[in-house]
Amino acid sequence: xxxxxxxxxxxxxxxxxxxxxxxxxxxxxxxxxxxxxxxxxxxxxxxxxxxxxxxxxxxxxxxxxxxxxxxxxxxxxxxxxxxxxxxxxxxxxxxxxxxxxxxxxxxxxxx
Amino acid sequence: xxxxxxxxxxxxxxxxxxxxxxxxxxxxxxxxxxxxxxxxxxxxxxxxxxxxxxxxxxxxxxxxxxxxxxxxxxxxxxxxxxxxxxxxxxxxxxxxxxxxxxxxxxxxxxxxx
Numbered sequence: 428x429x430x431x432x433x434x435x436x437x438x439x440x441x442x443x444x445x446x447x448x449x450x451x452x453x454x455x456x457x458x459x460x461x462x463x464x465x466x467x468x469x470x471x472x473x474x475x476x477x478x479x480x481x482x483x484x485x486x487x488x489x490x491x492x493x494x495x496x497x498x499x500x501x502x503x504x505x506x507x508x509x510x511x512x513x514x515x516x517x518x519x520x521x522x523x524x525x526x527x528x529x530x531x532x533x534x535x536x537x538x
Numbered sequence: 539x540x541x542x543x544x545x546x547x548x549x550x551x552x553x554x555x556x557x558x559x560x561x562x563x564x565x566x567x568x569x570x571x572x573x574x575x576x577x578x579x580x581x582x583x584x585x586x587x588x589x590x591x592x593x594x595x596x597x598x599x600x601x602x603x604x605x606x607x608x609x610x611x612x613x614x615x616x617x618x619x620x621x622x623x624x625x626x627x628x629x630x631x632x633x634x635x636x637x638x639x640x641x642x643x644x645x646x647x648x649x650x651x
Binding site: 433436461468469470471472473476516525526527528529530531 | 542571573578579580581582583586596628630639640642643644645
């Protein structure tokens with residue numbers, strides 16, 4: 428069964444700290460790995476995505492690290508801010524259609 | 539552009555009642571999806587469509603039907619609602635190809651009593 432396992436389920440980080448969320452996948456056919464951010468009462472929105480031909484992608488304070496051999500990828504949020512408090516979903520896709528989502532991580536950044 | 543819109547925003551149904559959720563997008567996207575979101579379960583794909591007149595089953599299709607009669611609209615139907623279908627439903631769309639951003643609507647919160 429295709430799965431994407433995400434951890435931790437919840438995370439509390441001090442303002443200015445680094446938030447790290449990890450995901451693992453099983454299907455080696457997956458070749459697109461996005462992260463979505465969701466604020467309460469809103470739909471998810473794409474935050475950053477990576478293809479397996481690179482090991483890292485950075486956009487501002489957000490970085491995806493990708494380890495193809497371990498079938499793992501992670502999201503790092505540098506200098507975490509209270510405005511980053513949200514639910515984060517990792518996902519994976521290998522077909523031209525559907526994304527398989529992790530179960531989500533609720534991040535709270537305390538000021 | 540309105541992006542992806544969903545109607546209604548909230549709905550309460552009694553067990554056995556039927557309803558249709560409407561998703562509309564004005565971005566000329568080929569692919570459209572229906573997901574449900576439950577606490578601790580993430581987003582699970584119900585049905586999807588890769589073009590007008592085509593639909594396919596996702597991970598959790600039982601109890602739901604869909605139709606894509608027009609490219610811009612994707613309808614999700616519940617023929618006989620059950621309490622297990624209490625959830626938040628999200629519609630999403632994207633351009634053809636599969637490796638591009640999915641744009642999500644604001645969601646419909648459905649409660650079945």
